[in-house]
Amino acid sequence: MVGLSLGEKHFIQGGIAQDLRTDGRKRLTYRPIYVRNWSYTPGKWFSKSQDGGHRCYFQCEVQAELGKPSSLQPDKGKVSIYVDCSPTAAPMFEGRGGEELSTELSVSLQRCLLGGKSGAGAGIDLSSLIVVEGKICWDLYIDCLVVCSDGNLLDALGAAIKAALSNTGIPRVNVAAGATGDEQPEVDISDEEFLQFDTSDIPVIVTLTKVGRHHIVDATSEEESQMSSAVSISVNRKGHICGLTKRGGAGLDPSIILDMISVAKHVSEQLINKLDSEIAAAEAGEDES
Numbered sequence: 001m002v003g004l005s006l007g008e009k010h011f012i013q014g015g016i017a018q019d020l021r022t023d024g025r026k027r028l029t030y031r032p033i034y035v036r037n038w039s040y041t042p043g044k045w046f047s048k049s050q051d052g053g054h055r056c057y058f059q060c061e062v063q064a065e066l067g068k069p070s071s072l073q074p075d076k077g078k079v080s081i082y083v084d085c086s087p088t089a090a091p092m093f094e095g096r097g098g099e100e101l102s103t104e105l106s107v108s109l110q111r112c113l114l115g116g117k118s119g120a121g122a123g124i125d126l127s128s129l130i131v132v133e134g135k136i137c138w139d140l141y142i143d144c145l146v147v148c149s150d151g152n153l154l155d156a157l158g159a160a161i162k163a164a165l166s167n168t169g170i171p172r173v174n175v176a177a178g179a180t181g182d183e184q185p186e187v188d189i190s191d192e193e194f195l196q197f198d199t200s201d202i203p204v205i206v207t208l209t210k211v212g213r214h215h216i217v218d219a220t221s222e223e224e225s226q227m228s229s230a231v232s233i234s235v236n237r238k239g240h241i242c243g244l245t246k247r248g249g250a251g252l253d254p255s256i257i258l259d260m261i262s263v264a265k266h267v268s269e270q271l272i273n274k275l276d277s278e279i280a281a282a283e284a285g286e287d288e289s
Helices: 006-017 096-114 153-166 252-288
Strands: 034-038 047-051 055-067 076-087 128-132 136-148 169-175 188-197 203-210 214-217 229-237 241-247
Touching: 006 203, 006 214, 034 153, 055 153, 055 169, 076 096, 096 153, 096 169, 096 203, 096 229, 128 169, 136 153, 136 169, 136 214, 153 203, 153 229, 203 241, 203 252, 214 252, 229 252, 241 252
Parallel strands: 076 136
Antiparallel strands: 034 047, 047 055, 055 136, 128 136, 169 188, 203 214, 203 229, 229 241
């Protein structure tokens, strides 16, 4: 919890009302985003991404393992997202507080990126992870570590996940012919051929935090301490809404939520372009090295 004096609270709220926040940004302006990637290692099939911004630092790792599809979704692979908030990031992450926040962030990321239980609206194409329908699929495990933070965790984690997936190579799997019925087919996993994960439809998450009568994007910890509510909306490149989640005790009028969705669509275009540019720059730097 951020401790602020009454004067500091009024200063933050007044700045937002005047569209001039304490760090000089406007209400709908993001802080800079920086991405650094590590390539997959043959035989381990994972990638890492670091997402850094103003006093924020996150690390995301993707690992792939062969598994069995769910009986409810035999034509889809599986994705699991886990978040760990390091106690070094903030005192509030120590003990039970960090565990509860980690769980909340994990659930919110799954809602924003993986759609409903049926898989409808998922930003990640789960059908692309199937190897043999009903028998073999790829299971992706996305582990995120919050190393340090200054607010707006969900958006930054979503960006880190997209960056990590863009650098994820999944080995080509050759399935032996001849398996019948319930027999498990034999597979050969290539150590040389990798399929690049398609991230073109993976959405970004835009969180609109309501402070006073206005909502802002990319709120700092101090600004979040003054919020009445926040709505996180995941939007893909086509402008489609892939997920929505709300936090904060205050209710919101439906008209305000619709306005937030409209703003999120507008802001997401710039965020997607900026993130794609940073991912491309990280990959270019990786190739040069």
